[in-house]
Structures are given as C-alpha cells and as structure tokens.
Amino acid sequence: MIDPQLLRDNPELLKDSARRRGEDEHVIDELLAVDQRKRAAQTHYDELRAQQKILSKQIGPLQGRSRKDPTNEDVRAQLDELMLTAGVLAEQVKAADAQTGSLTSALKALWLQVSNVVDPRSPVGGEEDFVVVSTHGTPRDFTTEGFTPRDHLELGGLLGAIDVERAAKVSGSRFFYLTGIGALLELALLNMAIAQATRYGFIPVVPPVLVNSPAMEGTGFLGQAAENVYRLDADDAYLVGTAEVPLAAMHADEILDAEALPMRYVGWSTCFRREAGSHGKDTRGIIRVHQFDKVEMFVFTTPDEADAEHKRLLAWEQEFMDALEIPYRVIDVATGDLGSSAARKFDIEAWIPTQGTYREVTSTSNTTQFQARRLGIRTRKDGAPAPIATLNGTLCAMPRMIVAILENHQQVDGSIYVPEALRGYLGQDVLAVRP
RNA sequence: GGAGGGAUGGCCGAGCGGCCGAAGGCGACGGUCUUGAAAACCGUUGAGGCGGUACCCCCGUCUCCGUGGGUUCAAAUCCCACUCCCUCCGCCA
Numbered sequence: 001m002i003d004p005q006l007l008r009d010n011p012e013l014l015k016d017s018a019r020r021r022g023e024d025e026h027v028i029d030e031l032l033a034v035d036q037r038k039r040a041a042q043t044h045y046d047e048l049r050a051q052q053k054i055l056s057k058q059i060g061p062l063q064g065r066s067r068k069d070p071t072n073e074d075v076r077a078q079l080d081e082l083m084l085t086a087g088v089l090a091e092q093v094k095a096a097d098a099q100t101g102s103l104t105s106a107l108k109a110l111w112l113q114v115s116n117v118v119d120p121r122s123p124v125g126g127e128e129d130f131v132v133v134s135t136h137g138t139p140r141d142f143t144t145e146g147f148t149p150r151d152h153l154e155l156g157g158l159l160g161a162i163d164v165e166r167a168a169k170v171s172g173s174r175f176f177y178l179t180g181i182g183a184l185l186e187l188a189l190l191n192m193a194i195a196q197a198t199r200y201g202f203i204p205v206v207p208p209v210l211v212n213s214p215a216m217e218g219t220g221f222l223g224q225a226a227e228n229v230y231r232l233d234a235d236d237a238y239l240v241g242t243a244e245v246p247l248a249a250m251h252a253d254e255i256l257d258a259e260a261l262p263m264r265y266v267g268w269s270t271c272f273r274r275e276a277g278s279h280g281k282d283t284r285g286i287i288r289v290h291q292f293d294k295v296e297m298f299v300f301t302t303p304d305e306a307d308a309e310h311k312r313l314l315a316w317e318q319e320f321m322d323a324l325e326i327p328y329r330v331i332d333v334a335t336g337d338l339g340s341s342a343a344r345k346f347d348i349e350a351w352i353p354t355q356g357t358y359r360e361v362t363s364t365s366n367t368t369q370f371q372a373r374r375l376g377i378r379t380r381k382d383g384a385p386a387p388i389a390t391l392n393g394t395l396c397a398m399p400r401m402i403v404a405i406l407e408n409h410q411q412v413d414g415s416i417y418v419p420e421a422l423r424g425y426l427g428q429d430v431l432a433v434r435p
Numbered sequence: 436g437g438a439g440g441g442a443u444g445g446c447c448g449a450g451c452g453g454c455c456g457a458a459g460g461c462g463a464c465g466g467u468c469u470u471g472a473a474a475a476c477c478g479u480u481g482a483g484g485c486g487g488u489a490c491c492c493c494c495g496u497c498u499c500c501g502u503g504g505g506u507u508c509a510a511a512u513c514c515c516a517c518u519c520c521c522u523c524c525g526c527c528a
Contacts (some may be wrong), residue, residue: 043485046497053497056509060453086508095460255445255482383464385482 001111001373003387007031016131017117020124022337031110038103045096049186052093055086112223116370119344129334130347136318137327138192140408147412152403153285156182158414160434161406162286172288173283174275176399181431185405186293186398188425190268193295193396194396195425196320197266202297207246210237215249218375220341220367227276244392247298252375255385262301264310269294286399287359295395302379303369306389310366313393314346317362319417320395323421325406326352329358341367350404361400364393377431 007014011028017027060321062079069075123131142149156162161182167175178186194204216222216238221229230239233266247267256263271294282288297316302310314330321328333345342365372378372388379388409417416431423429 039485042497046485049497055451059508063453088508090508114489208492382491 001370002114002117003129003369003373004035006117007035014114014117018115020118020122021115021338022336023115027110027113031107031114034103034107034110038100038107039349041096041100041103045093045100048089048093048096052086054091055082055089058082059086070199112217115223115338115340116220116343116368118338119366121332122338122344123332123334124336125334126336127334129336130331131334133330133332133346135327135329135337136322137325137351138354139327139353142353143290145412149353149407149410150414151285152303152406155406155410155414158287158433159406159431161185161431162402164286172290174288176286176289178398178402180434182402184426185402185431188422188427189396189398190293190295191425192323192422193320196267196316196323197264197295197297197395198318200264200287202264202266205243205247205250205265207243207250207267207269209240209243209246209269209272211240211245211249212237214375215245216240216298218252219245219248219371220339220374221245223340225339225358226384228274230272230274239272240269241273242271242392243269243294243296244298246297248336248371248377248390249375250275251300251377253384256300256377256379258302258379258381258386261379261388262299262305265297265298267298267393269296271397285403287403289399292397292399294385294397297364297393299391301389301391302381303387303389306366306368306391309391310344310346310364313364314348314390317348317393317395321348321350321362323419324401324405325419325421326361326408333363339365341365341370343368343370351408352404353407359400361397361404362394364391366391 002014007028011032013023014028018028053269059079059082062075062082066072066079068073124128150158153162153164159182160180161178163177163179164175167177198204210232213222213236216229221238221241225241229241233239244267248263248267249254252261268355270291272291273289275288278288287293297313299309299313313392318328328348331347331349333342333347338345345363345365347360349363350361351357352359366389368389369387371390377388377390378385380386405419406416409419411417414433417433418426418429420429
C-alpha cells in the first residue's frame with residue numbers, strides 16, 4: 001500500500017508509476033473518487049453518531065427521574081419524545097454506517113490493486129529492458145579447454161546428486177531429489193550462507209512456510225502473483241513462495257523500536273511456486289521447480305536508509321557469488337518485471353555455460369514502505385509513529401546455485417571443482433563422479 | 436478428538452448496559468529534591484480517520500477493549516459465530 005496522502009496530493013505520480021509498469025492508470029482515478037466519497041460518508045456518519053451520543057446521554061437521567069416520580073406526565077412525555085427521536089436517529093446511523101462500510105471495503109479492494117510506486121531510476125519497460133549494471137568474472141572457454149560442457153542434469157546424474165525422474169514419479173514434473181553429494185552440497189551452501197549472514201549481524205530464522213491470507217496479502221503476493229501461489233483451500237492457508245513472506249509478516253501490526261533498526265534477518269525456508277504460465281519454459285533440470293530451499297535476507301529499516309541498505313544487500317549477494325567463483329552480472333530490473341511490491345530490483349545472473357547466457361540466481365528488492373504499510377509495521381520517530389521500509393535479498397537459492405556450481409566448475413571427466421570458500425562446509429575439494 | 440478456563444492500553448490487572456478510551460499498579464519520560472545516583476514526591480504517558488490552521492504543536496469529532504455479526508435510544512459490559520492462547524484426557528509425532 002502507498003501513503004494515501006500521496007494519492008490526494010499527487011495522483012499524477014501514482015499514474016506515472018502505473019504507466020511505467022504497464023499497468024492500468026485508470027485505477028488511480030477510481031481510487032481518488034472512492035476515497036473522496038468514503039471520506040464524505042465517514043464525516044456524515046460521524047456527525048450523526050455524535051448527535052446520537054448526545055441524545056442517548058440524556059435518556060439515562062430522564063429515566064431515573066421517571067422512575068422516581070412515575071406520575072409526572074411531563075417527564076414521561078419528554079422521555080417518549082426523546083426515545084422516538086433517538087429511534088429515528090439510530091436508523092440513520094445504521095444506514096450511514098453501512099454506507100461507509102461498503103465504501104471502505106471498496107476502497108481497500110482498489111488499494112490492493114495498486115502496485116508500489118516505482119523508483120524513477122528503474123529502467124522503464126518489460127522483462128527484456130533491464131540495464132546491465134556490472135559484470136564479474138570471466139566465463140570459461142570450453143573450446144580452448146578442449147571439451148564440451150555437460151549440463152547440470154547430466155552432471156547431476158554422473159555424480160548421483162540430482163534425480164528428477166524419480167521425483168516425477170513421486171510428485172510430478174518440476175520436482176527433484178537431491179541425493180548423496182547433491183544433498184550434502186545443499187547443506188554446505190546453507191551453512192556457508194548462514195555463516196556469512198550472521199557474520200554481518202543477521203539473525204537467523206527458520207520460519208513457518210504455511211501462512212494465512214493477511215501475511216500473503218500484506219507482502220503483495222495475492223495480486224498479479226496469486227496464480228503462482230499454492231493455496232490450501234480446506235484451511236484457507238498458503239504455501240509461501242519465499243521466506244520473505246513469513247519474515248515480513250513476523251512483525252505485522254508492531255511498532256518497532258527505532259533504536260533496534262535496522263533489523264536484519266536471514267531466513268531459511270522451503271519455497272513453493274506453481275509456475276503457472278511458464279509451461280514449456282526451463283523444462284529440463286532444476287532451474288525452474290515447484291519446490292526448493294532458499295536462504296533469504298530480510299531487513300526492516302527507516303525509509304531514509306532503504307536505498308543504502310539495498311546497495312548493501314546487493315553487495316552481500318555479490319560477496320557470496322564471488323566466494324563461489326561463479327561468473328555473473330548484475331542487472332537493474334525493468335519496471336514491468338518488478339512485481340507489485342518492489343520499487344527497484346537488482347538481479348544477479350550467473351553465467352550458465354550450456355545455455356551460453358546469464359540466468360537469474362538471486363535478486364534483491366527495495367519494497368520501500370509498500371509492504372510495511374500493508375502489514376501495519378511502523379517505528380517511532382520523535383515520539384510519533386513513523387513509516388518504515390522493508391527490503392529483501394536472496395543469499396542462496398539452492399537449485400539454481402547448484403546448477404551454477406556444477407556447470408561452471410565441471411571438469412572434463414564430469415567431476416566438479418569445489419571453490420575454496422565452500423570446502424570447509426562440504427568437507428571435500430572435489431565432487432567425484434560415481435564409479 | 437473430548438472437557439474446562441481465558442483474550443482489556445508497552446506490561447500486569449479492575450471494569451453494576453449510560454458518568455469508560457477505560458480504575459489501580461508496573462515500566463517509560465519530564466520535573467522537584469540531591470555533589471551525583473537511588474529513594475520519595477509531582478506531572479506526562481495507546482493508535483487511527485476526518486475536520487478547524489489542510490507540515491508540526493494545538494483544538495473539535497468519530498472509531499478501536501481478540502475478530503465478525505446481533506440485541507438496544509445506548510455495548511468493554513448482554514446474545515451468537517469464529518480465531519488464538521492456557522490446563523487436563525485421549526491419539527499421533
């Protein structure tokens with residue numbers, strides 16, 4: 001949600017943002033109109049209600065007098081008249097209440113359709129209109145090395161690390177088993193990621209992955225993204241697509257101590273994604289799957305600090321990539337591909353040799369006040385409640401990081417070079433092919 | 436799954452259907468006192484909407500006592516449903 005004051009003061013800003021995202025700007029006009037009607041209705045209700053309170057307060061004492069002196073016709077008459085007026089007023093109050101009630105829900109429904117205001121620096125356009133911020137490391141030249149690289153699935157087979165065929169038997173397409181060294185690799189990455197994050201003061205969290213609708217809605221995943229969310233109908237619950245959801249919602253409806261900011265959490269969770277609308281995309285291997293584990297950084301900070309924190313999150317993501325010695329580039333994601341919550345987003349794309357291109361492995365978003373407002377998370381500034389900003393960033397999405405490691409660090413015999421930083425966590429310096 | 440108890444302000448905890456946004460205590464903040472601190476004493480101390488001046492202060496008004504309905508001129512207080520928490524029993528981990 002966006003500051004409602006911004007809507008009234010500067011609706012053009014919201015419209016401009018919607019245009020940049022390629023979203024319907026008409027909603028803003030509608031919002032403006034309903035907002036005004038709602039406020040008028042509210043005022044009307046308030047006035048009626050104030051009158052009602054005044055009348056109601058007179059009834060009590062009058063009833064007292066009437067009881068003490070039942071023969072007094074005058075008091076009796078006054079009371080009857082008062083009750084009559086109050087009765088009429090009560091009807092009006094009820095009607096006015098219903099009116100504001102329906103306008104309030106209409107307003108809320110409209111607000112839920114509005115995405116965050118984009119950062120003016122975000123490149124305008126669709127998915128392909130990103131801007132490359134920087135490139136790091138050099139992709140290997142397998143031609144010079146004299147062999148054709150195997151893709152991660154083939155390597156996973158040789159290593160006994162990945163099994164998608166049996167996963168298909170058990171769960172369907174887009175599922176996988178990590179077995180043997182594959183499972184160990186995930187655990188090593190997990191420990192390495194958590195170690196890095198805690199070194200920088202992040203509080204490690206293992207969150208719930210089954211959440212209720214306020215949590216899902218508050219983080220902005222029930223809008224356009226809803227089709228990618230698993231919903232458990234019988235329980236009105238949702239499986240999260242990222243730890244961002246339970247981490248953000250953890251402090252819902254709280255006023256956070258300003259002294260404690262920034263509050264940095266690193267969550268480890270399983271993530272579930274329906275991948276609706278991506279039929280035929282990345283059907284091979286474990287690049288796009290319905291279920292995977294991920295280590296996610298999440299920060300609550302002041303709006304002033306959000307931009308600087310965003311850069312820090314990116315730097316921490318890069319540090320992790322650097323440590324794994326994977327060539328990558330950083331892109332500034334275009335407005336049409338931000339998702340409803342983010343004002344600005346950087347993706348890190350790892351080089352994937354067998355695809356001859358860079359593919360997203362991690363991502364960091366500045367969601368400014370958008371999620372915090374929806375979730376009712378605030379801080380206190382000069383004694384008064386003040387808005388807060390939230391940010392998130394992937395430290396390590398397991399399947400894609402495993403893909404990047406296997407493919408980039410493969411050797412001619414199918415074994416895998418283990419980057420030095422990972423060795424301590426894995427306990428070996430090469431992943432050997434199964435005999 | 437069965438039986439019972441509970442949900443009130445940062446925390447604890449009172450609250451005959453009207454005088455309750457809510458006693459009292461704790462905590463926090465400000466002040467008096469003190470060389471300083473503690474103690475004692477005095478005072479302040481929830482959030483949100485709308486309006487007056489459309490930044491803040493201030494003032495007015497409405498809303499909020501787990502959530503949603505209902506009864507009533509009037510609901511923290513009565514009724515119904517739901518959610519969550521606690522205790523006990525059973526079952527599964």
